[in-house]
Amino acid sequence: MSRAWRIGGPTGVLLSLLALWALVTGLGWVDPLVLPSPVAVFGVFWNQPWLMATNAGITATEAIIGLILGNACGLLLAIIFVSSASGRRAVLPLAMAAQAVPIVAVTPALIIGFGDGMEPKILVATFLVFFPMLVNGMRGLRSADAEVGELMHSLDASAWQRLWMVRLPAALPFIFTALKFSACSSFVAAIVAEWVAANKGLGYLIVFAGSQYRSDEVWAAVLIGTLSSMILVGLVVLLERRVMPWANDPTEGLT
Amino acid sequence: MSAALANQPPLRARADGISIRDVQMVYRRGVQTTTALAGCNLEIPAGSWVSLIGASGCGKSTLLRILSDIVQPTSGQALLGGLTPTEARAERRFALVSQHAVMLPWRKVLANVELGLEVARVPKAERRRRAEEAIEMVGLRGFERAYPSELSGGMRQRAAIARALTLKPAYLLMDEPFGALDELLRDRLNFELLRILEETKATLLLVTHSISEAIILSDKVVVMSPRPGRITQEIDIDFGHNRSPAIRDDPRFGRLESELRHALGHSMGDEHH
Ligand SMILES: Nc1ncnc2c1ncn2[C@@H]1O[C@H](COP(=O)(O)OP(=O)(O)OP(=O)(O)O)[C@@H](O)[C@H]1O
Ligand SMILES: [Mg+2]
Numbered sequence: 001m002s003r004a005w006r007i008g009g010p011t012g013v014l015l016s017l018l019a020l021w022a023l024v025t026g027l028g029w030v031d032p033l034v035l036p037s038p039v040a041v042f043g044v045f046w047n048q049p050w051l052m053a054t055n056a057g058i059t060a061t062e063a064i065i066g067l068i069l070g071n072a073c074g075l076l077l078a079i080i081f082v083s084s085a086s087g088r089r090a091v092l093p094l095a096m097a098a099q100a101v102p103i104v105a106v107t108p109a110l111i112i113g114f115g116d117g118m119e120p121k122i123l124v125a126t127f128l129v130f131f132p133m134l135v136n137g138m139r140g141l142r143s144a145d146a147e148v149g150e151l152m153h154s155l156d157a158s159a160w161q162r163l164w165m166v167r168l169p170a171a172l173p174f175i176f177t178a179l180k181f182s183a184c185s186s187f188v189a190a191i192v193a194e195w196v197a198a199n200k201g202l203g204y205l206i207v208f209a210g211s212q213y214r215s216d217e218v219w220a221a222v223l224i225g226t227l228s229s230m231i232l233v234g235l236v237v238l239l240e241r242r243v244m245p246w247a248n249d250p251t252e253g254l255t
Numbered sequence: 256m257s258a259a260l261a262n263q264p265p266l267r268a269r270a271d272g273i274s275i276r277d278v279q280m281v282y283r284r285g286v287q288t289t290t291a292l293a294g295c296n297l298e299i300p301a302g303s304w305v306s307l308i309g310a311s312g313c314g315k316s317t318l319l320r321i322l323s324d325i326v327q328p329t330s331g332q333a334l335l336g337g338l339t340p341t342e343a344r345a346e347r348r349f350a351l352v353s354q355h356a357v358m359l360p361w362r363k364v365l366a367n368v369e370l371g372l373e374v375a376r377v378p379k380a381e382r383r384r385r386a387e388e389a390i391e392m393v394g395l396r397g398f399e400r401a402y403p404s405e406l407s408g409g410m411r412q413r414a415a416i417a418r419a420l421t422l423k424p425a426y427l428l429m430d431e432p433f434g435a436l437d438e439l440l441r442d443r444l445n446f447e448l449l450r451i452l453e454e455t456k457a458t459l460l461l462v463t464h465s466i467s468e469a470i471i472l473s474d475k476v477v478v479m480s481p482r483p484g485r486i487t488q489e490i491d492i493d494f495g496h497n498r499s500p501a502i503r504d505d506p507r508f509g510r511l512e513s514e515l516r517h518a519l520g521h522s523m524g525d526e527h528h
Binding site: 145147148150151152153154155156157161165166169170172244245246247 | 320323324325344345347349350351353355357359360361362370371373374375402404
């Protein structure tokens with residue numbers, strides 16, 4: 001696959017979709033209250049750039065802090081669980097049970113407890129990304145070949161050395177799988193939490209603009225939310241390539 | 256000839272070498288048991304070179320895994336220089352080159368070769384020097400910055416050998432280390448290994464499927480037979496040390512080859528009864 005196609009392909013698809021969007025709204029096939037024209041939606045960015053940027057910034061901050069906190073906790077717990085059987089037995093059932101809590105349903109309670117600031121949104125995002133990292137991390141930390149373990153054993157490596165030299169590098173592909181997943185879901189979590197109670201952020205903007213039938217603003221918020229989480233996923237992918245150069249598929253450039 | 260005899264390894268106190276006493280190994284998997292080793296006895300004097308040869312599944316790797324403290328024998332005792340494998344491992348007396356050249360895929364060749372020294376907390380400059388020396392010896396110069404996935408099987412084997420050599424072990428345990436190499440390279444590395452062994456006075460226990468390699472690299476070839484794994488014959492190779500490729504032309508070489516082939520055939524023949 002050539003470089004030109006890798007960039008040009010998706011761009012072409014995107015432009016076609018935009019054209020289709022302009023066409024169906026221009027011909028009046030859909031109610032502009034449901035889907036306004038692209039001109040109207042992009043007009044929002046033009047007329048109120050500051051409104052869009054600040055609210056997107058708030059949501060992104062909540063999502064990113066939640067992403068970092070949740071993944072850090074998940075990975076830390078995964079490390080503890082694979083290193084200590086007693087720790088695993090004591091806490092893993094609890095962690096599993098916590099995963100079953102419908103966190104979005106608990107959000108109103110969190111708002112009562114933490115107010116309508118950023119904290120409850122960060123908490124929801126943290127909670128939502130924590131478990132995928134725990135599960136993937138545990139699998140990843142155990143994924144090195146048994147023979148690699150035997151090699152480290154015969155070299156008389158310490159538990160720390162095994163963690164640092166074998167377990168963590170072996171876990172990286174799994175860690176990045178979780179990270180890519182949670183880069184999206186942390187945005188969703190922050191936006192949904194903002195629906196419940198907030199006076200800023202994209203979720204708030206969507207609810208507020210929606211209640212006043214300003215669907216151009218709703219769609220502008222959706223668009224910028226999509227864009228922000230795509231950028232976040234892109235950053236994770238870039239990081240993955242940097243951190244795991246050995247895993248770059250040498251045949252990728254050929255096919 | 257007399258020079259060769261003068262270079263015979265000294266038969267020193269047994270405690271210095273490798274000692275395998277009544278070692279039995281039974282693997283259990285559920286209700287199924289496999290007797291990988293049935294009462295093996297073997298004494299390897301310090302500084303001498305021994306090869307294990309025998310049909311697939313006769314317990315050669317198992318014996319090496321017992322000596323390197325990866326598995327515990329069901330009964331009996333294995334000692335390296337009077338130490339149990341666990342003690343010898345803690346004191347870093349031995350190095351193991353396992354049957355499948357094990358590499359950490361996320362480390363380049365140089366870092367993989369340095370691994371043992373890094374684990375032993377040898378300072379960076381020193382371990383770089385020793386790793387580069389070992390890489391040179393196994394002919395991997397120019398591949399220091401390649402990832403294991405970019406190497407051929409034989410190159411990975413050589414990297415694994417280099418990693419063991421950096422450790423300058425008193426006991427070198429090698430499980431078919433040259434299996435994936437072409438004849439010429441194998442020959443070159445065989446004699447390179449001998450040179451290193453003479454220099455470091457290390458004791459060698461080598462598993463091989465090649466009769467000629469066993470002769471070239473051994474003071475004694477131990478023939479094993481499977482089901483249950485046991486030692487059937489020990490054949491002394493009296494070429495002394497300081498060997499050169501010319502030993503292939505020695506009339507004794509051919510005789511030993513056919514003797515070994517016969518012994519192996521015999522141990523295989525048992526299997527089919
Ligand atoms: N981890 C294990 N669990 C159960 N059985 C095992 C295990 N490892 C080895 N065995 C069995 O023990 C026997 C000896 O195996 P071993 O690997 O020592 O043979 P080997 O002589 O090295 O063979 P090869 O020349 O094919 O490498 C075999 O029958 C094998 O099936
Ligand atoms: Mg084997």
